Amino acid sequence: MLDNSLGPVSSRITIGDRVYLQLRDALITGRFDPGQALTIAALAKSFQTSPMPVREALRRLGAENAVEMASNGSACVPTVSVERLDDICRARVAIEGLATQLAAETVQPHEMEAIEQSMAEHEAASTKADVYDMLLRNRDFHFRIYSASRSQVLAQLIDSLWLRYGPYMRMLSSYIAPRMGTGLHKPFANHHHAIVAALRQRDGAAAREHMIADITGTQALLQDLCRAETGLSPDISGK
Template sequence: MLDDQLEPVASRVTMGDGVYLQLRNALITGRFDPGQALTISALASSFRTSHMPVREALRRLAAENALEVASNGSAKVPQVSVERLDDIYRARTVLEGLAAELAAAHVDKGGLAALEAIVAEHEATYASGNVYDMLLKNRDFHFAIYRASGSEVLVQLIDTLWLRHGPYMRMLSSEISPRPGSGLQEPLSQHHRAIVEALRKRDGAAARDAMVADIGATQGLLRQLCMAVESSR
């Protein structure tokens, strides 16, 4: 299961950093199931490394609250819950809304054109049925805006929240995958276009409100999925 998600580490980065970055990206894009165990031996085999760089990567990810590490060094993806979801989204709403508001004062024509291109690519990937590419384009869209805010601190904090949001991304991809053409992507597209339009008008308040609406729409869907999971435990 892991072999089709992870690749041998390139020589241009240190072994430890390569393992960490690949695992981090896999977590942030929802490649692992909530509660899934990640053993050092299995990961080392997938990465074709010794145990040491894997163990260090797991420790780093645990320090970012992306994983739960047991005393034997093995790790587990956190379980999902409505309480944890709401906690993450409370922080996301504040930080990402502020980043969008700040971006309205800084984004230029080139940045707006890039955002429009990402929106189009995002819609095209969903139409093609490639859910993971769609979610990656969604992340590209959001972080292009957050980087345009000019706040390095905000970008770092938001990135950490998205990492902790990984198990919920897995739930989202599992919900969308069996239902191509269902229209589930329409609210996302509408919110994205509203954000771009607010940025074009340099209306910081409207950009913040559109971003908060976008985040809230996803939270609403995930709350339903979390409640279903909790009721089945």
């Protein structure tokens, strides 16, 4: 079934752009299941639009590798695999690590305040039942840091990577939702605190190291979830 957060679009920007932006945001936050079909008719009904803007939005998302296009113009969310996950995370480590290191050199006091506020909001959200709110707060935390790097190119590349990471966010949210309030978030909160401390000290190398640890910590969890999804045994080698 399609996510019920989709709704009628506004006419303040073009309908096609609004459909694209809503679908893009839904994908990047993991609102769709891996492999889920996204049909033009169903999406047009959800958005209360004609098929044309939906078809164009899917075409744009296909060009960004966020969905896989079918010959009839419909699309599906990419499936998950350890190999795809590792490929995305390899790029995330390189690019987000660099952006974090640069941010340590250029972050301004008002930006540090906003980063710390996002960190606090993420921790507060982890005690509630809305897993998507928690993940959105996590995204805000990360992107405030990347914005402070002053690199538009890196920010655009990171945005593209997070879009392709969407199916794994869905897996993560499904795993976290029944465990909200159990302390599952604490290791990741610790990474956030370490990143913030390094940014405050303008220690780019340490900030980069802790950001990489944050990414790879989630990657390790998702590797096991991917193996379970595909019927493979979890890696218990500790490597």
